[in-house]
Amino acid sequence: xxxxxxxxxxxxxxxxxxxxxxxxxxxxxxxxxxxxxxxxxxxxxxxxxxxxxxxxxxxxxxxxxxxxxxxxxxxxxxxxxxxxxxxxxxxxxxxxxxxxxxxxxxxxxxxxxxxxxxxxxxxxxxxxxxxxxxxxxxxxxxxxxxxxxxxxxxxxxxxxxxxxxxxxxxxxxxxxxxxxxxxx
Numbered sequence: 001x002x003x004x005x006x007x008x009x010x011x012x013x014x015x016x017x018x019x020x021x022x023x024x025x026x027x028x029x030x031x032x033x034x035x036x037x038x039x040x041x042x043x044x045x046x047x048x049x050x051x052x053x054x055x056x057x058x059x060x061x062x063x064x065x066x067x068x069x070x071x072x073x074x075x076x077x078x079x080x081x082x083x084x085x086x087x088x089x090x091x092x093x094x095x096x097x098x099x100x101x102x103x104x105x106x107x108x109x110x111x112x113x114x115x116x117x118x119x120x121x122x123x124x125x126x127x128x129x130x131x132x133x134x135x136x137x138x139x140x141x142x143x144x145x146x147x148x149x150x151x152x153x154x155x156x157x158x159x160x161x162x163x164x165x166x167x168x169x170x171x172x173x174x175x176x177x178x179x180x181x182x183x184x
Contacts, residue, residue: 001093001130003028008068013076015122018115020076022068023060027077030084032056034107036120043143044105045167057074060137067091074126078106078119088119090127090135098179099134104149117152124180128163133182138175140165150178 013020020116023031025098032053048055067073067089077087086106093100102123104116123137134147138153151157153173155178 001127001132003071003093003130006130008071008074011068011074013126015118017080018118018122019079020119020122021079023064023075023087025061025078027084028053028057028060030107031060031087033082034086034105037108039108040105043089043140043146044103045165047105049168064089066127074123076119076123078104078115080110080115083110085115085167086112086119088116088123090123090167093127098136100136102127102135102137102153104146114152116146116149116184119153120149120153124155128180128182134179136177136179138164138177141174141176147178150176153180154184155180156184 010022035051035056041049041051064075067075072093072095073089074092076087077084078086083171086104088104091101091103102120104120106116127135134146137150138161141148141160158177158179161175161177163172165173167173
């Protein structure tokens, strides 16, 4: 990917309905509230249980802006009609042999509106537009909702990565691998 001329610390991606923007300190409470939903930490091991307000603050004001500053990721708040409805991002920029990775979660009250698919599609377009030869995402094989999002976002299922995911309780799980290529 050619990031010359791109300031990742301020980069914002817009779609018809969404603003995919940097996190702001005033997002902490919305992230904290959303991550109380057991479905988010169920599928995303990086979301701790319990998930505290301090965890949300560390993500919003530490991890997300650090990735942007270091050029390793474009973590975004998904905003619809001025309200934070989830998070997404392009991770592992320039670090993974199969390309950058897209991920997402949506707050419970905002599910069912297509926000995750719209964000994932836009971020894949962003990465491909900057020269990524491919963009991928993974979803636990049991997470049919996330796999449906991937398909709606234009990703093609490539196969299964056996024992790829590791969960906080020590379990490992298979992941469905999806990708988007230029022209998809």
